Amino acid sequence: MTPISQDFAPPLKLIAPFFHFGVIFYLLSMLALLFFEPVFSYQQMDVAGWIHLFLLGFVMTIIFGAMAQLIPVVLEVGHVVVDVYYVILPLLVFGTVVMVFGFWLMPALLPYGGLFVLIAMIIFAFENIATLKKTELKTLTVDTVAWSNGYLLLGILTGFSIALGLSGDLGINVALMLKAHVYAVLGGYVVLTIMGLSLTLIPMFSLAHGFDELAVKRAFKFVIVSVAVVFVGAVLGFEWLMLIGYALSFIGILFYIYQIYIIAKLTVRKEMDVWAKSIIFAFVALFLSILLSGLYFFTELPTMLHASVWFLLLGFVSFFIIGHLYKIVPFLVWFERFAPLVGKEKVPMLHEMYSKEGANMMFWFTLAGVLLGGVALLFESDMLFKAGGSFLFTGAIFLYITMKKMLAYGE
Numbered sequence: 001m002t003p004i005s006q007d008f009a010p011p012l013k014l015i016a017p018f019f020h021f022g023v024i025f026y027l028l029s030m031l032a033l034l035f036f037e038p039v040f041s042y043q044q045m046d047v048a049g050w051i052h053l054f055l056l057g058f059v060m061t062i063i064f065g066a067m068a069q070l071i072p073v074v075l076e077v078g079h080v081v082v083d084v085y086y087v088i089l090p091l092l093v094f095g096t097v098v099m100v101f102g103f104w105l106m107p108a109l110l111p112y113g114g115l116f117v118l119i120a121m122i123i124f125a126f127e128n129i130a131t132l133k134k135t136e137l138k139t140l141t142v143d144t145v146a147w148s149n150g151y152l153l154l155g156i157l158t159g160f161s162i163a164l165g166l167s168g169d170l171g172i173n174v175a176l177m178l179k180a181h182v183y184a185v186l187g188g189y190v191v192l193t194i195m196g197l198s199l200t201l202i203p204m205f206s207l208a209h210g211f212d213e214l215a216v217k218r219a220f221k222f223v224i225v226s227v228a229v230v231f232v233g234a235v236l237g238f239e240w241l242m243l244i245g246y247a248l249s250f251i252g253i254l255f256y257i258y259q260i261y262i263i264a265k266l267t268v269r270k271e272m273d274v275w276a277k278s279i280i281f282a283f284v285a286l287f288l289s290i291l292l293s294g295l296y297f298f299t300e301l302p303t304m305l306h307a308s309v310w311f312l313l314l315g316f317v318s319f320f321i322i323g324h325l326y327k328i329v330p331f332l333v334w335f336e337r338f339a340p341l342v343g344k345e346k347v348p349m350l351h352e353m354y355s356k357e358g359a360n361m362m363f364w365f366t367l368a369g370v371l372l373g374g375v376a377l378l379f380e381s382d383m384l385f386k387a388g389g390s391f392l393f394t395g396a397i398f399l400y401i402t403m404k405k406m407l408a409y410g411e
Contacts, residue, residue, distance in 0.1 A: 010068055010082050012336040016407050018065025018085075019329060021093055023396075023403045025057025026318075030369075030396040033389035038376045040306070043175070049103030054313065055185070056096040056117060062321050063193055064088060064124055066328065071128060071145060074200060075135040084127050091120035099163070114163035121156045125149040140217060144196035147224050151188025154231065155181055179234035179242070187249060188227040194320055195219060195256055202260065205275060205327050206267035215259035222252030246297075253290060257283065273351065274359040278323025281367055285315020288374070307377040314392070315370045322366070322399060326359055329406045337410040353409045358402040366395030 032050055040047050068085050072078050079085075095116025102109035128149050132142060158181040165174045199216055203209065226248035233241030260283060292308035295301075330353040338347040373388030375381070 010072065010079065010085070012332050014082065014085050015065050015069050015332060017089055018061055018068070019325065019403065020407060021089065022058050022062035022065065023325075023400050025053060025061060025096070026322075027393075027396040027400050029054040029058060030389065030393040033373075033392060034386060036385070036389075037382055038306075038380045038385040041302075043178070045103050045107070049100045052096065052103065053100045055190070056092070056099070059190060059317060059321065060121075061089070061092060061096075062325070063190070064092065066197070066324075067128070067145075067193070069328070069332065070197070070200065071131060074141055075131065075145075077131060077134040079127065080130040080134065081127055084123050088120045088124050091116050091123075095120060102163075110163040111160070114160045118156050118160045121152060125153050140213060140220065141196050141200060144192055144199075144220060147220075148189045148192040148196065151184050151192065151227055155184035155189060158184060176234050176237055180231045183227055183230040183234065183245075187223065187230070190317065191253075192220070192223060192227075194317065195223070197324075198256075198260065198320075201324055201327070202279065203263055205324075206263065208263045208266040211262050211266050213259070215255045215262060219252045219255035219259060222248050222255060226252060250290065250294075253286070257286065274326050274356070274363050275323045277363055278319045278326075281370075282316045282319035282323065285311045285319065285370065289316060303378050303380060307374050310374050310377050311370070314373065318370075319366070322362070325399075325403065326354060326406075329403065330354060330409075333406060333409050348409075354402050354406045358398050358405075362395045362398035362402060364395075365391045365398065369393075369395060 029050065032053060036046070036050065042048070042051075064085075068079075068082075072082075095113045095118075098109050098113030099117060100113075102113050128145060132146055135142060158177050162174055162177050162181055165177065195216065199213070203211070226245045228245075229248060230242050230245030233239070233245055289308045289311040292304050292311065296304035296308060327350075330350045333353060334348070334350055341347050369388045369390070369392030371388075372384050372391060376384035376388055
């Protein structure tokens with residue numbers, strides 16, 4: 001298990017706004033689902049707007065906040081310039097809002113929103129790389145951070161070129177660049193980062209120790225190579241090369257799932273709290289996504305692809321992030337506000353710092369929404385999709401309420 005040290009942790013006032021805005025964006029993206037239909041194309045501007053609202057607003061904002069906290073404590077060095085995170089958040093939030101409005105209402109706004117996002121992510125990536133150079137640790141987590149930030153830079157540069165292309169300011173093949181952009185960001189940054197976080201957070205919260213890391217090392221290598229292969233294939237327009245990349249990704253994800261299975265067998269903690277249930281369902285959703293993607297390559301039915309991406313984003317990525325919020329946020333709040341009081345007065349336990357009823361309501365409504373939405377996409381049922389969206393929105397309301405109370409606990 002990767003060692004954790006709190007000696008270099010940044011203050012809560014820097015981290016908390018990332019989680020606050022990330023949850024707000026999640027709430028808005030679930031609300032927006034109610035206005036979509038289960039029959040669509042990923043090249044539709046409104047669909048692209050929702051994907052950016054979800055990925056930039058929710059996923060990236062939460063990950064940036066989590067990495068601001070975890071990178072220094074895992075690497076055992078302080079941030080080079082930690083105050084840049086006070087700049088990164090407003091740039092990312094404003095850029096995301098402008099981009100979404102650009103996709104939904106006025107394409108001419110896309111380069112401007114894209115520029116703000118580009119600046120935020122370049123600052124984030126270069127600060128992380130500079131911090132990495134300070135550490136003397138040579139671990140898998142260090143390598144993962146380096147590779148994921150490299151792919152993040154590739155992804156945002158191709159994304160900005162797409163924004164210029166859609167607004168008519170740059171003559172490029174948008175369809176090809178879109179594939180390169182999606183795989184660099186989703187596969188190269190989001191998936192690699194989640195895999196890296198898994199190796200630190202899941203063993204820590206499940207109390208699993210002494211496991212072999214061979215499977216995850218192979219997973220990282222396959223995913224890193226696969227993203228490069230797909231990116232090059234997309235830029236050059238070589239479909240056969242992209243298929244090789246997809247196959248390598250598939251192998252890498254299987255190794256990753258096997259590593260999580262090894263960790264799960266060693267877990268000491270048996271309590272089925274909201275974190276444990278969220279992580280279990282996240283990997284069920286990941287398995288469904290892999291199964292459906294395999295069926296898509298055999299059948300070429302777009303409904304298979306749509307459902308596969310749905311379970312990947314709304315099932316795996318969402319539940320992995322949300323589940324960990326119920327562990328990370330109480331710990332950060334406790335460490336900031338109650339750790340100095342240990343031995344002087346009674347302090348709360350971490351599980352007492354959020355409503356278990358509210359967390360369970362969030363979990364079951366969100367789980368039902370993901371399952372209904374996935375089935376709706378498979379059968380193109382508008383009624384089921386609206387029902388799934390309604391459940392997801394309700395779950396998002398409970399997430400917002402419980403998260404707001406956690407962040408305010410002890411103030």
